[in-house]
Amino acid sequence: xxxxxxxxxxxxxxxxxxxxxxxxxxxxxxxxxxxxxxxxxxxxxxxxxxxxxxxxxxxxxxxxxxxxxxxxxxxxxxxxxxxxxxxxxxxxxxxxxxxxxxxxxxxxxxxxxxxxxxxxxxxxxxxxxxxxxxxxxxxxxxxxxxxxxxxxxxxxxxxxxxxxxxxxxxxxxxxxxxxxxxxxxxxx
Numbered sequence: 001x002x003x004x005x006x007x008x009x010x011x012x013x014x015x016x017x018x019x020x021x022x023x024x025x026x027x028x029x030x031x032x033x034x035x036x037x038x039x040x041x042x043x044x045x046x047x048x049x050x051x052x053x054x055x056x057x058x059x060x061x062x063x064x065x066x067x068x069x070x071x072x073x074x075x076x077x078x079x080x081x082x083x084x085x086x087x088x089x090x091x092x093x094x095x096x097x098x099x100x101x102x103x104x105x106x107x108x109x110x111x112x113x114x115x116x117x118x119x120x121x122x123x124x125x126x127x128x129x130x131x132x133x134x135x136x137x138x139x140x141x142x143x144x145x146x147x148x149x150x151x152x153x154x155x156x157x158x159x160x161x162x163x164x165x166x167x168x169x170x171x172x173x174x175x176x177x178x179x180x181x182x183x184x185x186x187x188x
Contacts, residue, residue, distance in 0.1 A: 001132070004045035004105045007032055008090055008112030008122055010074050011050060013067035014141065019060035022113055022141040023154040029073040031139035031175045032111045036074050038182070045103050048074070048082045049090045051118065088121035097129055107132040109178070110170070111139035115158045123170050133170035136178055137162045 010029050013019045022028075039046050050070055053061040061068045076082055083096045091097050100108070108131050110123050119140050126133050142161070145152045166172035173181075 001106045002045070002104045003107040003109060004047055004100060004103070005035060005039045006047045006049060006090065006096075006108050006110045006112075006122065006126075007036065007074055008049045008110065008118050009051045009061075009114070010071050010112050011061060011067065012069050012071055013060040014113050015071060018067050020143075022143050025113065025141040028111070028113065028139050028141035029071060031136065033073050034175060035109065035111060035136060035139055035178070038179070039109075040077070045100075045105060046076075046080045047096065047099065048076045048080060049094075049096070049112070049118075049122070050082055050084050052084050052086060054086045088118045089125045090118065090122040091125045091129065100131070105131070107134065109134045109136060111136045113141045115140045115142035115161045116145065117142075120161050120165065123165050127169040133165075134178065135162065135165055135170045135172045136175055137172050138174050 010032055014022045014025050036046065048070060051061045052063055052068055070076060081099060083090065083094050085094050087093065108126050110119060110133060112119060119135065123133050123135055142154055142158045144154045145157050162172050
């Protein structure tokens, strides 16, 4: 089964010094880099997704600033497609679905940020569009959230979203689980 890698929003604003620093983003991006290396070595399809804010109230991923750029840890090669988006769902008003279908993709491996927003929205959309999905949970990052007067820890946010995706939308694996189950010609 033809498999593609989708790297979602691994951009400078999520790293230390950025406008929306995430917990464990360095570790997640290192795992994403290892995935990217595997796909490059095997010449499997790779799609980078870059969020560019268009809302007047946006505070990060603003156009034409360093924070919006894809992080150096996974910098696209010239032959790798970059899909720009303006919504959490990487398929909404983009050509991602068209590009995946053009090269016969049936399964997608998804990683990036944020677990509770763009990874969730992109994975659910991919599954709804008929793609088999694998999410590499330790190549994703997020942050704590507030609900009412309670702070929900980063671990609880990440774990809850990974558990929900794993119920009906994706196979949720660690990088090591994915690597140990990867077969020649595509993913697991």
